[in-house]
Amino acid sequence: MRDLNTLISRRSIYSPERFKGVALPRHIIALEESDPKGERLIELNRRLLEHVYSGDIVVRPVSRVESRMGSALTVLVAMVVGGVVYFALLRLFKVDEMDYLWSALRRKLFGRRSNGRQEDLETLDQGEPME
Structure with a gap:
């Protein structure tokens, strides 16, 4: 899990080739087009994974507290x-x-x-x- 968190915090996992044939919701596309950094990048990558693997990944609320x-x-x-x-x-x-x-x-x-x-x-x- 730590490796996955590290991976999604470094750069966007989105590329047109990688997500070819996947119908992404408008809010995910808008988030990707805004060139996100930091927490927004992590949110984008999580939303992409949650959408593609919707049966395998539990969707987390956006407002969840990320710190202790x-x-x-x-x-x-x-x-x-x-x-x-x-x-x-x-x-x-x-x-x-x-x-x-x-x-x-x-x-x-x-x-x-x-x-x-x-x-x-x-x-x-x-x-x-x-x-």
């Missing part, structure tokens, strides 16, 4: 959604750890850090003195 960026983005979105659902379920079922996690998350995202002033320390509840 789409996959990485999908995983990132799934992780964020999964985290939100996880916290929502913990909150819904009133899990004890949820209160701890939620308050830590709120402090991290929205809270202010103390600058260590003494008046801040005095407002803390010191509890009962130990004997």
Whole structure:
């Protein structure tokens, strides 16, 4: 498969002699006449092969993501959604750890850090003195 991908990315496989007697659709002919380069060349060669070997090659949608960026983005979105659902379920079922996690998350995202002033320390509840 790698060799075929390399072959179709280098140059057009179309020649009038090679495709003599094959009725090509107008969109493939127009693509070939536009002297495609790069991704368009690969698309032309794939469309030619898909048309000639229509019973043997599965037609791929044109809009298919060719890079892994789409996959990485999908995983990132799934992780964020999964985290939100996880916290929502913990909150819904009133899990004890949820209160701890939620308050830590709120402090991290929205809270202010103390600058260590003494008046801040005095407002803390010191509890009962130990004997």
